[in-house]
Amino acid sequence: MFREQTLLTRLIWLALIIAAAEAIYTWRLSLAFIALITLGLSMAPVLVAKWAQITVPKSFMLAVVMFVGGTIFLGEVFxxxxxxxxxxxxxxxxxxxxxxxxxxxxxxxxxxxxxxxxxxxxxxxxxxxxxxxxxxxxxxxxxxxxxxxxxxxxxxxxxxxxxxxxxxxxxxxxxxxxxxxxxxxxxxxxxxxxxxxxxxxxxxxxxxxxx
Incomplete structure (x- = not known):
């Protein structure tokens, strides 16, 4: 189901993974925690939909990922x-x-x-x-x-x-x-x-x- 998401959705996830890895490497644990929380919350709907065997429109899933990233990561970190x-x-x-x-x-x-x-x-x-x-x-x-x-x-x-x-x-x-x-x-x-x-x-x- 992760592969079925839009390219932009997967790029946002990749950016969060890179940000978390870089924060851990530089030992900025609060930033790493925020990046991982953002990643987890943005991926949660995909996992829930797969568990419930529900097909969620890609556009809606992208909106969820953008909201979580915009609220927690861009809103707080930047x-x-x-x-x-x-x-x-x-x-x-x-x-x-x-x-x-x-x-x-x-x-x-x-x-x-x-x-x-x-x-x-x-x-x-x-x-x-x-x-x-x-x-x-x-x-x-x-x-x-x-x-x-x-x-x-x-x-x-x-x-x-x-x-x-x-x-x-x-x-x-x-x-x-x-x-x-x-x-x-x-x-x-x-x-x-x-x-x-x-x-x-x-x-x-x-x-x-x-x-």
């Missing part, structure tokens, strides 16, 4: 959060949209694609809650990294955390809303297209789905 004020908004907003889509797909899979088993609004609501929960867990992760490794992922503390949660809320609403629009037969460009691509690649999870 200080993108302080150099570009909009970096934090893009990272949190983009991830929330993605998790909103993931939450929708997961709930939709539970009903085997039967949109009549639960109304679209209910499926979208649980997708929204899923994305918010992931966002809250990420804030806990940032707090833990700051406390354990002496990083500054939370920046201004409470203000940064609340700002991130607000952005997460907006992104989650967009992602879940895209799932709602998909069930209603509406097209919202790339977002509903990702859902359609996932459904098409994994028909055994959506046996009751009929457009």
């Amino acid at each position: 200080d993108f959060y302080n150099r570009f004020w909009w970096w934090d908004v893009i990272m949190h907003g983009g991830s929330a949209i993605g998790f909103g889509l993931i939450g929708f797909v997961l709930v939709f899979m539970m009903f085997q694609g039967d949109k009549f088993a639960a109304p679209p609004s209910a499926i979208a609501f649980f997708a929204f809650c899923f994305a918010l929960a992931i966002g809250a867990m990420w804030e806990i992760f940032e707090f833990g990294m700051d406390q354990l490794l002496g990083l500054n992922m939370q920046k201004s503390g409470l203000v940064d955390t609340m700002g991130d949660l607000i952005v997460n809320c907006v992104g989650a609403l967009i992602g879940a809303g895209s799932g709602y629009a998909y069930l209603r037969g509406r097209q919202l460009g790339g977002m509903t297209g990702v859902i359609e691509d996932f459904v098409r690649r994994n028909p055994r999870f959506f046996r009751k789905w009929r457009r």
Whole structure:
């Protein structure tokens, strides 16, 4: 499954491996730890998808890898959060949209694609809650990294955390809303297209789905 990913995805993984090796060689253990954490988190979805026998669109997997690399590695090691004020908004907003889509797909899979088993609004609501929960867990992760490794992922503390949660809320609403629009037969460009691509690649999870 690793070989099936896009060239850019594999190049990002290779860059992280090189960065981790160079950091270990120069005994910069905190940098090595961040690089390895970034590598592990970006590869985790591939392993989970393989274990669950799910085919994930390459474009979506690339988006996950770019988000993890942009958030942890570029954001912390290269200080993108302080150099570009909009970096934090893009990272949190983009991830929330993605998790909103993931939450929708997961709930939709539970009903085997039967949109009549639960109304679209209910499926979208649980997708929204899923994305918010992931966002809250990420804030806990940032707090833990700051406390354990002496990083500054939370920046201004409470203000940064609340700002991130607000952005997460907006992104989650967009992602879940895209799932709602998909069930209603509406097209919202790339977002509903990702859902359609996932459904098409994994028909055994959506046996009751009929457009």
